[in-house]
Amino acid sequence: MSVYVGEAADAPDFPAAAKKLVANTQTRHNVRNATDIIRRKRDRVVAELPDWEELRQAGHDIKQHVLRHLDFYLQQFEAACTKAGGRIHWARDADEANRIIVDLVKAQNATEVIKVKTMTTDEIRLNAALEAAGITPYETDLADLIVQLGEDRPSHIVVPALHRNKLEIRSIFMEKMGLKDLGERPEDLTNAARQYLREKFLRVPVAISGANFAIAETGSICVVESEGNGRMCLSLPRVLISLVGIEKIIPTLQDLEVFLQLLPRSATGERMNPYNSIWTGVSPGDGPEEFHVVLLDNGRINVLADPEARETLDCIRCGACLNACPVYRQTGGHAYGSVYAGPIGAILTPQLQFMEHSQTLPYASSLCGACYEVCPVKINIPEILVHLRGKIVERGDAPLLERAAMKAASYALENSERLATAQKLARWAQIPFNRGGTIHSLPGFLAGWTSVRDLPAVPKESFREWWSKNKKLKYEILKRELPKLEAPKPEEPE
């Protein structure tokens, strides 16, 4: 098996990558700006729906139902799509999917392909596989184009170039499109991209897309987007290949009623996406003549096998959890080392890789719960993060120092006598660092804390010591006298 998620297996640990990005003022400024805008828009349009909570529950329930009967729905999808003139290919892992797609493109004698925005092709590193086979992929989604031309990596599921501002984009376009001059307004940048892309839409014979939803009942695929470039890819070329993760299945066309309310509101803060494309097989004289669907596992069945983390596969890739996440807000997407960034990336990336890589990602969260709050399909991301941390510890992959500290804490907390002793020991141990009740600097793994924060010193008397000296006796007497006394008299404050 060659399951991988982009370059995640070789990416640096989250804390190390985050350290660099936190110091990048430009990225931080851009990410903060962009996520603030999307978040505000999202909150506004979500507040318009009185049945938002019911919609979330419905989305969750439909996805959970599909996952429980995935074998059935996948076969139903295969049958319906084949009947409508599509061809289904099954890919166990990234390499297999790449091989299938490269062969399909080669069979057309094509040397170029155009692409609709798809994160799944980044997951399997399709562009690299195509280039290795002498095929040039052109990204047509504006943000993906910016990432591709900038030889950059996507930093957000929905807005892959979110870490770039318009002046940076202008420079990339001028350099890579060979433009002598280019305006600074968003319209100027869009125009440049349009000029660059239009002739490719007309010339290139093969398009590659992902899928937002694959509808089992009809064998249809649904892609939603904002620019219309996707629509051109889906309708102009002679051959269309769609790469679809097996978790993208929904049972019926009717179910789109739920998801097409949840997705645009959560993703871009729009009531509806400007372009909603749904197609079924091939139709003579209309759109592509050949239509292929590559159904991809690449670790997904492994996620499905874990009942506690299964709902990770409910994800409809709206990116709301990224925009809400206070960690993502500080680092942007690149710190996660995966095409799937943010809270959902932190649970999806390691699971797809059988928990063997990206082990710092489940710890890249303060468990604040903002992701769960906004998730349109109610994935309890904090619970899954904790569950995955448990798996890492169980595998014996947690850092040695951490394991020792946890063991020591277990020992100290086993009974109150030990806790009392530990409290006394802490008072002794802190003496060299205690500056009048405040600790300004500590060595070792606590140095990160004290580099920007003070720490209170352990006070002379613990609560339990105070209780034992001041209250215990009184309450013991009271207990004996309880039949006579109701409650102690209010005390003077100390």
Place this chain on the structure above:
Amino acid sequence: MQISLFITCYNDTLFPETGKAVVALLERLGHTVDFREAQTCCGQMHYNTGYQKEALPLMRSFLDVFWDAEVICIPSSSCVAMIRDHYPKMAAASGEPALVEAVKNLLPRVYEFAELLVDKLGVTDVGAFFPHTVTLHPSCHSLRSLQVGDKPARLLNGVRGLTLIELPEAGQCCGFGGTFAVKNPEVSSAMLSDKINCILNTHAEICTALDNSCLMHINGALSRQRTGVRCVHLAEILASSEPIPHSRITGEGA
């Protein structure tokens, strides 16, 4: 009413003043306090860091200590969240029906401090006096897990002399997250810096919350930067009364 106090391990060790304030306030309201000395820790740190097996004996011990308590008061919303969100799961995973039953019996008796006052004791004016400007940081667990809503604000609004100033971006995490702050100090510091900016923008003198863990984190930066703003647990504000305010609020050591 007889109220059993679960002080929590870190309040016991680092913030005894909060415990004293809870005792003083509950007694002032005419209740008796029961402190069971065998108590230690709810197991949150172990559980959330991935040491779920190690958290199990701590849950057992908690159940042993508090099995017959009438009402349990916990001045820490993250510990209450641990108990409510994870004890049922842990009990189910243990495969012991007796443990499942014990947790089920325990949960309705567990109250976070502000919940206890507002929901169980039905008070929002506890007769406190605290002549300071205060802003409230709604800690993540109190906000999203316990969903305490406006209970802390109602309690603060019942305090004479106190001016409550709304905190901008209040729902943003302060960046503590238990072991998160140790494992990811850079990101945690960046998050903290956002929180500090918001607090300073209120021009309040004091920042309060239901969790000393978040307050320790926030105060760590407020103190380091000599901002002249400090953190005080809600219990200590509510325990203060005329004419002598509670000891920790006189401003020493900030």
